[in-house]
Amino acid sequence: xxxxxxxxxxxxxxxxxxxxxxxxVRDVGFRLDRGGSLALIGESGSGKSTIAKAxxxxxxPSEASVTGSVRLDGKEVLAVxxxxxxxxxxxxxxxIPQDPGSALNPVRTIGAQAHEAAALTGERDxxxxxxxxxxxxxxxxxxxxxxxxxxxxxxLSGGMLQRVLIALTVLPRPSLIVADEPTxxxxxxxxKLILDLLGDLRKELDIGLLLITHDLAxxxxxxxxxxxxxxxxxxxxxxxxxxxxxxxxxxxxxxxxDVPALNPGRxxxxxxxxxxxxxxxxxxxxxxxxxxxxRPVQVSVTxxxxxxxxxxxxxxxxxxxxxxxxxxxxxxxVGESGSGKTTAVRLLLGLEQPDSGTIAVGxxxxxxxxxxxxxxxxxHLQLVYQNPFISLDPTWRVGRIVREPxxxxxVGTTADRADQVRDALQSVGLPxxxxxxxxxxxxxxxxxRVAIARALVVRPDVVVLDEPTxxxxxxxxAGxxxxxxxxxxxxxxxxxxxxxxxALVRQVADTVSVLRSGQVVEQxxxxxxxxxxxHPYTRALLDAIPGTTGLQxxxxxxxxxxxxxxxxxxxx
Amino acid sequence: xxxxxxxxxxxxxxxxxxxVLLAYVLTFLVISVLPGDAITNSLRDPQSGLSEAxxxxxxxxxxxxxxxxxxxxxxxxxxxxxxxxxxxxSNLAVSxxxxxxxxxxxxxxSTALFIAVAFAVAIAYGAHYxxxxxxxxxxxxxxxxxSVPNFVIGLVLIELFAFRLHSFTTTDxxxxxxxxxxxxxxxxxxxxxxxxxxxxxxxxxxxxxYALVARSRGLTGAQLFARHLVKPSxxxxxxxxxxxxxxxxxxxxxxxxxFGRDGIGTVVxxxxxxxxxxxxxxxxxxxxxxxxxxxxAADLLTPLLxxxxxxxxxxxx
Numbered sequence: 018x019x020x021x022x023x024x025x026x027x028x029x030x031x032x033x034x035x036x037x038x039x040x041x042v043r044d045v046g047f048r049l050d051r052g053g054s055l056a057l058i059g060e061s062g063s064g065k066s067t068i069a070k071a072x073x074x075x076x077x078p079s080e081a082s083v084t085g086s087v088r089l090d091g092k093e094v095l096a097v098x099x100x101x102x103x104x105x106x107x108x109x110x111x112x113i114p115q116d117p118g119s120a121l122n123p124v125r126t127i128g129a130q131a132h133e134a135a136a137l138t139g140e141r142d143x144x145x146x147x148x149x150x151x152x153x154x155x156x157x158x159x160x161x162x163x164x165x166x167x168x169x170x171x172x173l174s175g176g177m178l179q180r181v182l183i184a185l186t187v188l189p190r191p192s193l194i195v196a197d198e199p200t201x202x203x204x205x206x207x208x209k210l211i212l213d214l215l216g217d218l219r220k221e222l223d224i225g226l227l228l229i230t231h232d233l234a235x236x237x238x239x240x241x242x243x244x245x246x247x248x249x250x251x252x253x254x255x256x257x258x259x260x261x262x263x264x265x266x267x268x269x270x271x272x273x274x275d276v277p278a279l280n281p282g283r284x285x286x287x288x289x290x291x292x293x294x295x296x297x298x299x300x301x302x303x304x305x306x307x308x309x310x311x312r313p314v315q316v317s318v319t320x321x322x323x324x325x326x327x328x329x330x331x332x333x334x335x336x337x338x339x340x341x342x343x344x345x346x347x348x349x350x351v352g353e354s355g356s357g358k359t360t361a362v363r364l365l366l367g368l369e370q371p372d373s374g375t376i377a378v379g380x381x382x383x384x385x386x387x388x389x390x391x392x393x394x395x396x397h398l399q400l401v402y403q404n405p406f407i408s409l410d411p412t413w414r415v416g417r418i419v420r421e422p423x424x425x426x427x428v429g430t431t432a433d434r435a436d437q438v439r440d441a442l443q444s445v446g447l448p449x450x451x452x453x454x455x456x457x458x459x460x461x462x463x464x465x466r467v468a469i470a471r472a473l474v475v476r477p478d479v480v481v482l483d484e485p486t487x488x489x490x491x492x493x494x495a496g497x498x499x500x501x502x503x504x505x506x507x508x509x510x511x512x513x514x515x516x517x518x519x520a521l522v523r524q525v526a527d528t529v530s531v532l533r534s535g536q537v538v539e540q541x542x543x544x545x546x547x548x549x550x551x552h553p554y555t556r557a558l559l560d561a562i563p564g565t566t567g568l569q570x571x572x573x574x575x576x577x578x579x580x581x582x583x584x585x586x587x588x589x
Numbered sequence: 590x591x592x593x594x595x596x597x598x599x600x601x602x603x604x605x606x607x608x609v610l611l612a613y614v615l616t617f618l619v620i621s622v623l624p625g626d627a628i629t630n631s632l633r634d635p636q637s638g639l640s641e642a643x644x645x646x647x648x649x650x651x652x653x654x655x656x657x658x659x660x661x662x663x664x665x666x667x668x669x670x671x672x673x674x675x676x677x678x679s680n681l682a683v684s685x686x687x688x689x690x691x692x693x694x695x696x697x698x699s700t701a702l703f704i705a706v707a708f709a710v711a712i713a714y715g716a717h718y719x720x721x722x723x724x725x726x727x728x729x730x731x732x733x734x735x736s737v738p739n740f741v742i743g744l745v746l747i748e749l750f751a752f753r754l755h756s757f758t759t760t761d762x763x764x765x766x767x768x769x770x771x772x773x774x775x776x777x778x779x780x781x782x783x784x785x786x787x788x789x790x791x792x793x794x795x796x797x798x799y800a801l802v803a804r805s806r807g808l809t810g811a812q813l814f815a816r817h818l819v820k821p822s823x824x825x826x827x828x829x830x831x832x833x834x835x836x837x838x839x840x841x842x843x844x845x846x847x848f849g850r851d852g853i854g855t856v857v858x859x860x861x862x863x864x865x866x867x868x869x870x871x872x873x874x875x876x877x878x879x880x881x882x883x884x885x886a887a888d889l890l891t892p893l894l895x896x897x898x899x900x901x902x903x904x905x906x
Contacts (some may be wrong), residue, residue: 073805075801075804075805079721107807108807110805111805114801114802119799120799120802121802122817123799124824124896124897125816125817125821133808134802137806171896172896180803185806229752261616517870
């Protein structure tokens with residue numbers, strides 16, 4: 018319906034944006050009808066956030082030049098002076114930002130900032146504004162609006178803050194909301210609640226939604242129209258169901274194949290130790306499965322507990338957690354923030370001592386070991402940290418970063434170390450010349466490969482992967498996961514995989530422990546836990562995976578894209 | 590919060606008191622360790638015109654015939670009860686000498702502080718909201734301010750405003766206009782680091798997502814500055830201002846000399862050249878008290894301004 022006499026709510030045509038000489042958005046155009054929803058989807062660097070900011074006119078003229086046409090209700094808004102555009106801000110055009118933790122002024126109360134939004138309604142009486150704000154806070158499901166009103170941002174959780182931001186955005190009743198990755202900083206169950214809330218409010222108040230996301234599953238599930246972007250240009254656009262089920266372009270197909278929820282079996286074949294020929298689809302008993310000579314238990318954690326004192330109260334961050342990981346296998350620790358998974362990892366790495374329980378690595382208990390002893394154990398236990406953008410020293414060259422553990426443990430001669438660094442970099446698929454580069458010159462995926470090489474260079478038996486792909490794009494994530502699967506097969510590594518993303522866990526893990534408030538609520542093989550979850554919390558987590566409700570995996574329509582060539586090989 | 594804050598304030602005040610005591614002891618010991626007995630030297634100076642009986646009185650007052658530690662205990666005890674002793678040069682009470690000089694220095698320092706803060710805010714605001722060309726120039730001003738020596742500014746101001754434009758006369762250094770120009774002289778170099786902290790704070794805060802979100806709510810540049818950016822970007826400058834106050838009180842010697850004012854700076858200068866130990870000891874200790882008090886005030890203020898500061902953790906730090 019491009020040319021009806023009612024103009025669309027938002028019409029973007031021939032939009033170009035350049036930062037200096039670099040063109041980041043090229044000839045982008047799309048339409049969004051009143052009350053409709055549209056998702057701009059793409060990876061980082063695809064220009065999706067820039068388009069959002071261009072529509073909202075939030076790009077500084079000094080840093081970005083914007084040309085083309087953006088019409089709101091048929092009125093051109095790109096060329097008008099700021100003075101004429103400002104009345105539309107907030108009133109017509111709402112904005113929900115990516116990270117709720119940084120989207121509110123940290124030194125002002127929620128209430129003080131909410132008054133700014135309430136002022137947009139034209140209401141002058143402060144008492145009436147306050148009532149409106151409290152009503153809006155209640156409308157978004159915040160239990161104690163008065164307390165929230167008086168709080169500072171750091172006193173609320175991420176989910177609560179995002180609700181606050183949604184409340185402030187819908188308060189002046191805009192006709193269009195631009196939401197830039199509104200849930201990517203939130204836990205999966207919170208993400209579902211926030212998206213549900215946004216959907217309900219939209220329907221109730223007839224608000225159009227422009228959703229910016231990197232997550233194809235969310236986009237397809239939550240919006241009517243999809244616009245797939247790559248390198249600042251539109252690859253494909255159309256009704257969500259159509260683009261999702263039958264993508265026409267290669268890029269859209271690639272994106273779809275990389276959504277973990279749609280392809281649970283993707284890395285199985287690559288991880289499968291072919292020599293052992295274990296029929297993995299047969300549910301295995303857990304954790305009674307006995308260790309064999311081929312499969313010694315590399316990590317064994319028994320009943321560990323860690324208590325913390327906060328504000329006079331005792332909190333059990335980890336409470337009687339047990340699990341075991343065999344050689345060549347992956348055990349996943351799954352849970353939301355505050356579930357205790359980070360503390361469990363810190364205990365495992367020996368960064369903190371458990372109050373009770375034992376941890377054994379390679380059959381050797383870490384309890385009562387001297388500092389040197391723990392250091393020795395740690396050599397067999399390496400960590401890949403979640404965010405490669407901050408875990409690598411930006412002033413060091415890659416060669417030194419990767420060599421550091423060898424230096425620390427005093428392994429071999431200088432020449433040996435150089436060889437080992439080169440081998441490690443080669444094994445993670447990086448060219449030899451990265452040795453002389455610094456992290457700032459590498460992409461996110463390359464950086465995480467450096468972090469993996471750094472972990473592997475001391476030939477560990479166990480690698481702890483703490484959300485290793487959560488800071489990466491979905492296609493980059495796929496590459497890293499393939500690499501990890503190959504390394505596991507080749508080197509017989511045992512992985513402890515920490516994640517909040519269940520869809521991902523299903524792809525990469527053999528066994529899983531679901532953590533909640535420091536306790537294991539469910540444990541078993543991935544197939545057991547995912548196919549027959551027993552605990553309601555596990556079910557809630559599974560339900561919250563985007564792409565599992567509403568739209569189903571289009572298995573019947575395009576089976577070929579899910580099968581990687583290696584899968585075909587292994588199934589012979 | 591309130592009981593936590595009380596404990597935090599108490600702990601900080603205790604630390605401050607310890608710092609003042611240590612400063613006193615250190616000053617005393619440094620002066621004692623210096624070769625030559627300063628007090629005896631000046632007493633024995635034939636020009637001092639003191640009789641043997643006077644000298645004996647002073648020697649026994651300061652316990653000069655006793656070990657250094659006893660002298661320290663005596664002196665510290667008097668300091669704690671507010672007794673600062675007598676000048677060796679003029680025989681006046683030290684408290685009187687300091688008391689006479691203090692109002693002039695306080696007037697100068699407070700005027701200078703006010704001007705420095707005003708300069709810094711104006712430069713920082715301009716550096717952010719002026720058209721790019723002007724903003725660029727404004728950003729260079731702090732380093733320019735820092736690189737021009739204090740006395741050059743003072744001399745230029747005197748030459749220009751006193752001798753050419755006759756805005757004030759150097760013969761009446763305590764007049765309001767003369768004080769104002771002296772304060773400007775003192776304020777210009779100290780406003781520079783403050784302006785730089787503010788500019789850096791504004792740069793940082795205006796890049797935060799909340800600034801973007803506030804702009805999407807239709808706030809104008811000035812509203813954004815006043816409601817959102819000023820407070821968080823000014824937080825680091827609270828500590829900065831505390832340092833500046835110390836600098837203004839202690840570093841006014843040159844300005845006072847150029848403008849012919851009789852303030853603490855002059856007192857210090859005379860005490861140093863005349864080896865007037867009691868005066869020196871008193872002034873250094875008082876500077877320590879002021880410095881510590883102002884920094885204590887900044888420490889106590891920060892948690893009230895910044896809700897993110899956890900006073901429990903800060904009290905244990």
